[in-house]
Amino acid sequence: MKTNPHDWLNEHGDYLYRFALARLRDQHQAEDVVQETLLAAIKNPNFSEQSSARTWLTGILKHKIIDCMRKQVRETPASQLMIDEDxxxxxxxxxxxxxxxxxxAWDVPQDALQQKxxxxxxxxxxDRLPQKLAAIFAMRDVDEMENDEICKVLEITTxxxxxMLYRARMGLRKCLEMHW
Structure with missing residues (x-):
């Protein structure tokens, strides 16, 4: 069954938006990368249906998110990479x-409500972390990207x-120990 590119927004838009928002933490940027993803998919229809349309679109979206993160890293002063001056x-x-x-030791919550x-x-x-630190934490510990790949994506040194990953983890640890 052929998928119609005009149906992609209705069928996959919410999923793509949530995926982007979880990584970028900015509504406007998430909306922009989803739009760029759909435009790229429509302009260059190489979808061969060897995978689902959602999988293909998510692959494009990941590249758009990486491009967005690269731009953010290049444009953010190093002074903003600190969690807190104090x-x-x-x-x-x-x-x-x-x-x-x-x-x-954080046990894996068995109860669905507790996990939620x-x-x-x-x-x-x-959300309390600086955007760059949250991004590198998500890339490494959520998306399980290798350090070399993260360095290439963000154009930073090892x-x-x-x-940055150390600061993100320490900030998360401190926050989770206070609030969880």
Whole structure:
């Protein structure tokens, strides 16, 4: 059964928007990349139906999101990459550089309601992070991209990527321990 490109927005628009919004955390940017995705798909109809239209469109969308993230990284001053001017990550470690108090083990919530509540808190904590840190955390720990690939996408050094990922994880840890 052939899919009609004119039906893609109605059939897949909400899914694509939610996918983009979860990664970009900005409504306008999410709307823009979904529009760019649909335009690219219509202008270059290489869809061979070897996969579903949603899978194909999501693949295009991922590239549009990466382009958007690259643009953000290039245009954001390094000073905005800090979680908080007053944030002191040293409080997590002792004089020898080891954990002062080991992170709590987070059990995987079995109950659907508990899991939904946890994901809501996690999203709120991610929303509190600077956009770049949330993006690199999502790419590495949610989308499971390799560090080399993230560095190419964001056009940053490996060291910078690890520092940003460390700051994102520490910020999330602190937020989750306070709110979860």
């Amino acid at each position: 944030a002191n990550m040293d409080e997590f470690f002792d004089e020898t550089g080891h954990w002062a108090e080991k992170p709590q 509540q946890f994901l809501k808190i996690l999203q709120q904590c991610m 060291t910078n990527a690890w520092v």
